[in-house]
Amino acid sequence: MAAGDLFFRSITELNELLVSRTLSCEELTKAYLERLESQGPKYNAVATVTRKSALESAKAVDDDLKRKRLRGPLQGIPFGAKDLLSYPGYPTTWGAKPYAAQTIDVKATVLSNLEGRGAVLVGKLAMVELAGGGGYEYASASLFGPGRNPWSLEHWSGGSSSGSGSAVAAGLVPFALGSETWGSILSPSAYCGITGLRPTYGYASRYGAMPLSWTMDKIGPMCRSAVDCGHVLQVIAGADAKDRGSSGKSFYYGPEYVGELARLRVGFNPVDFEEWAEPALRPVYAAALDVFRRLGPAFDVTTLPEMPYASVAGTVIDAEAASNFESLIKSGQVDELADPYQAAGLKVALELKSTDYLRAMRIRGRMQEELSPTFRQLDILITPTLTRTASRIDLPIRRSSDPGTDRPKDRGLTDLGALGNLLGWPALSVPCGFADGLPVGIQLVTRPFNENRILALGAAFQRETDWHLRKPPSAT
Amino acid sequence: MIDPSNKRVISRREWAAIAGLITSSTTLAAQQSTDPSARNYLEEQRNANARALAELESFPLEASDEPIFGMVVR
Numbered sequence: 001m002a003a004g005d006l007f008f009r010s011i012t013e014l015n016e017l018l019v020s021r022t023l024s025c026e027e028l029t030k031a032y033l034e035r036l037e038s039q040g041p042k043y044n045a046v047a048t049v050t051r052k053s054a055l056e057s058a059k060a061v062d063d064d065l066k067r068k069r070l071r072g073p074l075q076g077i078p079f080g081a082k083d084l085l086s087y088p089g090y091p092t093t094w095g096a097k098p099y100a101a102q103t104i105d106v107k108a109t110v111l112s113n114l115e116g117r118g119a120v121l122v123g124k125l126a127m128v129e130l131a132g133g134g135g136y137e138y139a140s141a142s143l144f145g146p147g148r149n150p151w152s153l154e155h156w157s158g159g160s161s162s163g164s165g166s167a168v169a170a171g172l173v174p175f176a177l178g179s180e181t182w183g184s185i186l187s188p189s190a191y192c193g194i195t196g197l198r199p200t201y202g203y204a205s206r207y208g209a210m211p212l213s214w215t216m217d218k219i220g221p222m223c224r225s226a227v228d229c230g231h232v233l234q235v236i237a238g239a240d241a242k243d244r245g246s247s248g249k250s251f252y253y254g255p256e257y258v259g260e261l262a263r264l265r266v267g268f269n270p271v272d273f274e275e276w277a278e279p280a281l282r283p284v285y286a287a288a289l290d291v292f293r294r295l296g297p298a299f300d301v302t303t304l305p306e307m308p309y310a311s312v313a314g315t316v317i318d319a320e321a322a323s324n325f326e327s328l329i330k331s332g333q334v335d336e337l338a339d340p341y342q343a344a345g346l347k348v349a350l351e352l353k354s355t356d357y358l359r360a361m362r363i364r365g366r367m368q369e370e371l372s373p374t375f376r377q378l379d380i381l382i383t384p385t386l387t388r389t390a391s392r393i394d395l396p397i398r399r400s401s402d403p404g405t406d407r408p409k410d411r412g413l414t415d416l417g418a419l420g421n422l423l424g425w426p427a428l429s430v431p432c433g434f435a436d437g438l439p440v441g442i443q444l445v446t447r448p449f450n451e452n453r454i455l456a457l458g459a460a461f462q463r464e465t466d467w468h469l470r471k472p473p474s475a476t
Numbered sequence: 477m478i479d480p481s482n483k484r485v486i487s488r489r490e491w492a493a494i495a496g497l498i499t500s501s502t503t504l505a506a507q508q509s510t511d512p513s514a515r516n517y518l519e520e521q522r523n524a525n526a527r528a529l530a531e532l533e534s535f536p537l538e539a540s541d542e543p544i545f546g547m548v549v550r
Contacts, residue, residue, distance in 0.1 A: 134521075135521070135524075200549060201548045201549050202548065202549055215544070215548050245548070247549065307535070308535055310528075311527075311528035311531040314528050315529070315532060318525070340517050341517050341520070341521070343517070344518045344521045345521045347521075348521040348522050348525055349525075352525070356532070358543055359532050359537070360532055361543035361544050361545065362537055362542065362543050362544075363532060363535050363541070364543070364544045365541055365542050365543055366537070366541050368544060368547075372550050423548070423549070423550075424549035448549045448550070
């Protein structure tokens, strides 16, 4: 087996090599540690390599495997975690200079869960400072420098889970954990050509994670395939009394229980793919939709009612982030952030009134009332994950809300990113092609606690395509 | 906020990398401080917030509309 191939194997393939004793966990862990150390800097992807604890864990896994103590598909699999998840004995920087030397003597619940199943933490991964709270303008808004995209080092890896996206895409880790408040798992997944799952709000514990927005933060897997995402979610999901947002539910990965894909009803809107998406992406989406149609689901055109989705999401995040970082803002240390636009955003967020926040939360309640029934008629919504490919790292990050952007009159489902995060809906982004040499992602969204549906459809798409198997040219 | 006990598990190389990051990190604010056309970021962010709040205020709420507290997912 060529070493390069090893780094792009799926979780189950790697686990088979370990269980069959073709490879020891220590050998696999050392190989990934060396790769993280040698190639991580190329992408600004790594915060801390956890070499010592990883090798100790790997030896324990080898001992278990020797004694046939099998713990499931993640046993012995190295992984990385966004540097907002704390792990005793190592820094937890939150990607921000004011916290560069911070250590937190707590092991995040999701990391405990993964270690309990034998997964091996090999590194903490770079991120946008404070997960982007306050709003940032440049890819360089990070203690670790701009996240570089393995498909083009001059382009951004996306954020705020930048290192998680580029590390998985470049084969530096078999999978990683990211977090999403509004776009931070799905965006880097789409930009880097990997598969990312934003779980239902409350499925995976946030205990030990940096809080940005208590009512919107989610932890989720970033992997090579939908199948891998299912395996990881099964381990990280579950009740946790230490997280007030915990749903108390566990997740069993069983895509086979979804039934025939031909019985699913999929909502979509052509305007998202043919008008909102930039011209270079449109043929990619047309081909991807053809694949989904061939899989058999019925497609219905649908649209979202006119509501202030982005303004509600922005106000909720601003108000909760300002409360979380009040002491940072008031102390003036906020000015140490790399992106002055973001520092200003946090300062201004502190000026929000309680009535502004409550108004946003009341409108959010109305959205829940009016839009939760969407999934009585439809099983899954499909839209572009993003309507454009990654920005260049030396230019301001482009957003569809930028002034001057040509906006079609019909909103279609373009606000699904804000809405899905506000209502805690799960979403999966799968790579579906390339435009101008950069990856393109398509997102599948479903009702809360029904991840198996989107994982089943995503996996079926990945059986028909090979976009998720492509290796970036920079990954040697 | 450095816990000295952590030095047992963090290698010298890792600490050196972190220290390097701290010293080499130059904020964009510092880079742009010499720019005569420096932007007023606070003003830009206030304007963005004002636009968002105006949109929220124009949304017709009713007395029965309660905040979403504690029930993010239904």
